[in-house]
Amino acid sequence: MPLKTPEQYVESLRDGRVTYWDGERIDDITTHPRFRMPIDSVKADYRYDDPKYGALRQYQTEDGSVAHRIFQIPRDEADLNTRVEMMNHTSIGTLVTGVYMALMSVKDAVEKVNPMYGANIERMYRYCRDNDLRAAEVITDPKGDRKRSAAQQDDPDLYLRIVERRKDGIVVRGAKLHITAASLVHELVVMPTKGMKAEETDYAVSFSIPVNAPGVKIINRSVAGPDLNPFDYPASSHHGMPEGFVVFDDVFVPWDRVFLAGEVELASKLAQSLGLWERTGGMVEAVRLSELFVGLAQLVNEMQGKDSDPVTQNSVAELIAYAEMLRMSLDYACRHYEKTPSGMVFPNTLAINAAKYYYAANYHQTVRYLHDLGGGLVLTLPLEADLRNEESGKYIRKYLYTKAGVNVETRMRVYNLIRDLTADAYGGWQFVVALQAGGGLPAQRVMMRRSYNMDQAKKRALSAAGADASE
Template structure:
């Protein structure tokens, strides 16, 4: 089995995983609250088969077999173009509203695997293990989540200081099979309904904190792995009434590792800061950001069309103040697309033959959180009270009230009342519903905080370039002596 159907994906979740939602532990395969989410994620697996010519490629190690394009090891610009086409098609399944579809962590893992040179700063056996795991993910077409942020509950202390030092994931023992880990991690989006949980760095850690320097993967069902879910925002409604909330609540979980045994075969880094502190910067700015930029681009395309549709259904699209807002959204889309193309055109070998887009792609981390929040604000402004005065689509079929709705709630310019309702309900679910609000918050911290991203970009700029333009200007202008 190299490519799974949606039914096979759901069957793989029937195990004894420890998932807690609301007041109790649940079975994710039977809990009615998760039914829409499971069907939505199953649809993703069926989608990649329906668009196999874009989403699947020939498996280089298994003659006649196919594999997800997100698991390729990119070795050329042509590989990146091929992967870009596949990732864009996958993003169009949810129009960017699913932030952690399996292709995200697939791209992360493949980038890590492609950069063998980074792992050779430590024991090469760890990369051998990683490559075997990468093969396992291909063969099983596994759905992976990740959890990479330390459980820094006390924001007044360092990530690994004070009470945080006892709360976050670390090594507490070992046996003949592997290491024993204990502690919490944030945030496993998709975690309750994934197959594997991949733990890797989000940021470097200082010398003296080696016990926290861990990279490994274990099945979600592993004994001692516990997932604490937030409230579920998926609702039992028709796709017409809740196009996103009915299918695309991917769930988020705080993960507790309660003396979990990590087999040595699944342990890729333990205490080696030379490896741990180099992996993220050696892969993420180009490789991982290609997937995230593509998803953002697809979402902004949808958002622009949605905003335009709202304006047309209310006959406000020609008003200057509305056109300004529509142009603003389109500008975000155009910049995202341009940055993505430029980074792919400047792709190069990052090491060990791994070809990733240029690291300047990472600038989107600094601006995308603000853009996504602003887009939702614009949708709510354009929709205004109309977002709160929209009936269910099913109500139009009611003989007692249907004609009255068509008379009093039509769209402008001859747009039907039903089409007006479809647009407004889609807009509300995108930017105003419980799930829409969750996604907005998620976008704000999608790749870490915006502040950290900006600090990181500044530090890299100072490290990689000489900035003497001001002094040069002053010297040439006679302000300073030459």
């Protein structure tokens, strides 16, 4: 089938999906003001005739058709680099469709356990690719009492589970939290949140289901309200993608959409595959954001006449070091890629996890440098309406003046971006996302220990100590 137009994408959302926001059930999200900006954001990714990014959004499939590059399975380093470039110019509402990269990366292992599941993964991947659909990464369960396993909870539904097995499919019940763009995609791709024990077969489940499937309900929350002024909110006004609290109220899933149904040995493998691609996406955003921090810090210094001050220069140097460590880490992960038995290339597991850990562990400290340079004006700057007001505006222009060549309005825009990125709607969201997206710091620690060549490190340490490494 041909690629969708932006208008066809919008029309495809009028499918009876059950969506709530701020206490209201919204029957048609395409006409509701809360969804206007996020829909526009995803809609832009369907502009294949865009002279700037249209070509980057497309690739030719193995059968000669054209599809969105989010579906391209990387086969070499060049493919990975092109994918990273595409991710820099794509909305999160499309990027979450990368969940199919996670599934395709474990298809070989899944196929060995149950050939039907491998065939289902391939079929659903091609179905979404060939129909130009978008899919969400649906992984995190409520989890209840964290001291107890899924099967030990007071309420057995606190982890999504199979409640009935039929000849034609399974019935599932539960909820998944923090699901970015859930209301704006076409398919919900459900993965286990973690590894499962032998007695937890009903919780080892993975599948893909349409957003409008009977029993699916989505409760939304976003970083900010609708119709924000882009002058005052330069980040939040363009990046307010809703997060979904997705309920599966006895949802029927046909067998041809099931990727896992009780095979506990595969649960952790599926969960980890998504973590890798989520963290890769997080690193792409981290590189972009850290470069912005450097530019904003330098602009503040220059506008205040402090660009030669050694203290402010040191702060900028710290921001540069952070930005370059992230950029080099992502580059290293792509150049030292790994490969599945079927030839799919994916970023180096250890490198991506180490990079994500460094990014998250140092994010709050890094933002502190920017706040220290910006000062209180980051929070107390008047709004654009006060600048445009003839009476109040003259005072703002007078007292925000610093020196010749510094435009007051430009200075306000710089400070507004610092506030919005780090101390307001989008900034508050980002403070949590930097730590939690793709799993918190413990998740990266676990993956680093698993993927690091510990035997080699121990042998070298013993050799350096003068001991026999073979003992």
